Amino acid sequence: MFSFPDVNQVIFLEGHYSIPIVILSLLIACLASFTALSMHERMKSNSFFPRYVWLTLASLCMGFGIWSMHFIGMCAYMLPIKMEYNKLLTMLSVLPAMIASFLAFYTSSLPKQSMKxxxxxxxxxxxGISSMHYIGMKAMMMDAEYVYHFGYFILSIFIAITVSFASLYIFGRLHVYMVNFFYKCMAAILMGSAIASMHYTGMHAVKYYIASTVNIDEKHFHQMNMTFFSTVVAAGIIMMLISAIISSIMDRYVDYRLNYFDALTKLPNRRQFEKTLKINSFSKRLAILHLHEMEKWNSMYGYSFGDKVIQYISLLCERLKPIGVELYRIEGNRIVFIGNKESWKELLVELRNISTILSNPIAINEQLVIVKTAIAISEFCEKNNGKTMYDQALAVLSHPSTVYEHTIIAFDPAVHFQSVEYQVLQDIDAAMAENDLYIVYQPKIAVCNEKMVGVEALLRWNHPIYGFLSPGIFIPELEKNGKMMDVTDWVVNEVCKQIIAWKEAGMEMQVSVNIPGPYVTSSRLLSVLKQSIQYYGIKPELLELEMTETSAVSNIEGAIQSVEKFRSCGFSVALDDFGTGVSSLSYLKRLPVTTLKIDKSFVDGVPESQKDSEIMKAIISLGHSLELNIVIEGVESKEQVDFLTSISGCEMIQGYYYAKPMKAEDLEGWVRCKEVEMQNV
Structure with a gap:
């Protein structure tokens, strides 16, 4: 293989390359690499299809690309002899490239990556690239012999390994940027170069020769007759690229449908509804159709029957709604109508028609049923936004006077909100005593190892009349009427009890508690905190006090003194919702806080928005330079997580991507599942 013959007995053949075919071979390698990297990227994201589907497709594409590049490159080399290929060996030569690609992509996609x-x-x-090349060379059948130059042979393998490592390393380390077409192209060109470099170095290593007694026409160079073969290979690669793009688009479309549309009714779901409400220029009207006692139909006839009831009503709403009106299914038994000023009068007419139709029996599975409904209406006014209008409609549905007998009720602030405010103040003490008011905990996840490092305690209220009340409704009322301090004392006591319970179960962790603005500077708070940790015998560092930036700025001198006292007693202090207040930078250096919590509003736009991404980097860098712990709130997508983990100084992530707020017992189960998952990785 490496032994050169006697130069006096042989004639070494010299060939030359067809430059256009060489360029084609390089393009094929880069196209295959781009396609494989795109599929590999889909594998690492939250795709609808299983990751092994994308892993297999990426491996097939990469292996076929290496194989194609080799034989097209061989077509580019012209020698004055006849050459053919052993078909079986030619077909088998693609296997090492595919298997090696599979193993390489699998290894590089593992959760924990290192230089190893x-x-x-x-x-x-x-x-894999080298094996494919030299097996392909072995498949050659010609009227000449060949031998390899040992040095170039080793160099070709070294080049293949080195450039493959570089391309995989860059792709892995800069994975968050691979959504950018330019960066992905650069990685594909580098990987394609690995294939091409190895091939042409390997070709330079081989020397062809014939016996000196054989006569050949040195002027008659025979280009390998593989034009049809190379055309088919090139067409196959292009088709694979197109297939990968289409499959990626389909996968993203499926993800979009799953995330933003209700599977039963095909209507936009709550997530899309909430995005609509966030539009600053929201100037529409809103109505909620509430289907009453759906649980009764589910228990009597089964959930499939209830599903058909919902499908019937959603189709009825779609058929009768005016043009320009949007429908959303936001809960199992609630459908939202959003209309503009022009369509609102027509929508009111159709809502009456819907109520009239549903007041009569409807046939479902040959059963006649009457589904009781109520429709709450919230109309636009100058001070309203989408969220306010939604809360107003919910206040109508939760009001004791609302009758679910196919009624249509418009929000009246004199009736609905005053009643809710009064009831909240009347019932808060009973809610604390009877556990209608309760605490849920949302995990904080360490960026470095994805382990839970703490939780935030959040208030929830299951009101006996209104059902689950939004904190955005009852907390402002309690703060306005001076009851939030009592509730905070109750929260601190409940959290301390839970810390002890978790400690006994081997789950010692820090818990963050939100402190209302005026209470931060009250001497009563420090007294309550000291009494609680002393009574329960817990370490003060297990409690973190969260104060909002706005409340700190409103009384900055008092806030500074209070935070210093908290810190001297061993408590951690976090500045919550950073960036949403005023004069943030001028006061941040004066507040001796331990933690900076970056508000969700800064997360929503990353990594799609370059401006938002740069602002996020700047805030994290600022906090890190001040030696503060950094917590990013409201993280909801894989793309956001990948972007944040790539930023130096980002330490903790909190949001629905990892876990929603949970009751204590649910959190314990979640932690156990997380531990099992980490062990299996």
Missing amino acids: TYSISGIMMGL
């Missing part, structure tokens, strides 16, 4: 895993991936990919 990238090195292993690069070695496997490089050996």
Whole structure:
């Protein structure tokens, strides 16, 4: 293989390359790499299809690309001899490239990456490229012999491994940026270069020769007759690229449908509804159709029957709604209508028609049923926004005077909100005593290892009349009427009890408690905190006090003194909703807080918005330079997590991507599942 013959007995053949075909081979390698990296990217994201589907497709594409590049590159080399290929060996030569690609992509996609895993991936990919090349060379059948130059032979393998490692390392480390077409192209060109570099170095290593007694026409160079073969291979790669793009688009579309549309009715779901409400220029009207006693139909006839009731009503709403009116299914038994000024009068007419139709029996599975409904209406006024209008409609539905007998009720602030405010103040003491008021806990996840490092305690209220009240409704009322301090004392006591319970169960962790603005500077708070930790015998560092930026700025001198006292007693202090207040930078350096919590409003736009992304980087860098712990709130997507984990100084993430707020017992189950999941990785 490496032994050169006697130069006096042989004639070494010299060939040359067809430049256009060389360029084609390089393009094929880059196209295959781009396609494989795109599929690999889908595998690492939250795709609808299983990750092994994308892993297999990426491996097939990469292996086929390496194989295609080799034989197209061979077509580019012209020798004055006849050459053919052993078909079986030619077909088998693609297997090492595909297997090596599979192993390399699998290794590089593992959750925990290190230089070792990238090195292993690069070695496997490089050996796969080299094996495919030299098996392909072995498949040649011609009227000449060949021998390899040992140095160039080793160099070709070294190049394949080195450039494969570099491309996989860059792709892995800069994965968050691979949504950017330019960066992905650069990675694909680098990987394609690994394939091409190895091939043409390997070709330079081989020397062809014939016996000196054989006569050949040195002027008659025979280009390998594989034009049809190379055309088919090139067409196959292009088709694979198109298929990958289409499958990626389909996958993203499926993800979009699953995330933003209700599977039963095909209507936009609550997530899309909430995005609509956030539009600053929201100037529409809103109505909620509430289906009453749906649980009765589910228990009597089964959930499939209840599903058909909902489908019937959603189709009825779609059929009767005017043009320009949007429908959303936000809960199991609630459908929202959003209309503009022009369509509102027509919508009111159709809502009456819907109520009239539903007041009569409807046939479901040959059963006649009457579904009781109520429709709450909230109309636009100058001070309203989408969220306010939604809260107003909910106040109508939760009001004791609302009758679910196919009624249509418009929000009246004199009736609905005053009643809610009065009832909240009347019932808060009973809610604390009877556990209608309760606490849920949302995990904080460490960026470095995805382990839970603490939780935030959040208030919830299951009111006996109004049902689950939004904190945005009852907390402002309690603060306005001076009851929030009592509730905070109750929260501190409940959290301390829970810390002890978790400690006994082997789950010692820090819990953050939100402190209302005026209470931060009250001497009563410090007294309550000291009494609580002394009574329960817990360490003060297990409690973190969260104060909002706005409340701190409103009384900055008092806030500074209070925070210093909290810190001297061993409590951690977090500045919540950072960036939403005023004069943030001028006061941040004066507040001796331990933690900076970056508000969700800064997260929503990343990484799609370059401006939002740069602002996020700047805030994290600022906090890190001040030696503060950094917590990012409201993280909801894989793309946001990938972007944040790529930023130096980002330490903790909190949001629905990892977990929603849970009751204590649910959190314990979640932690156990998380531990099992981490062990299985």
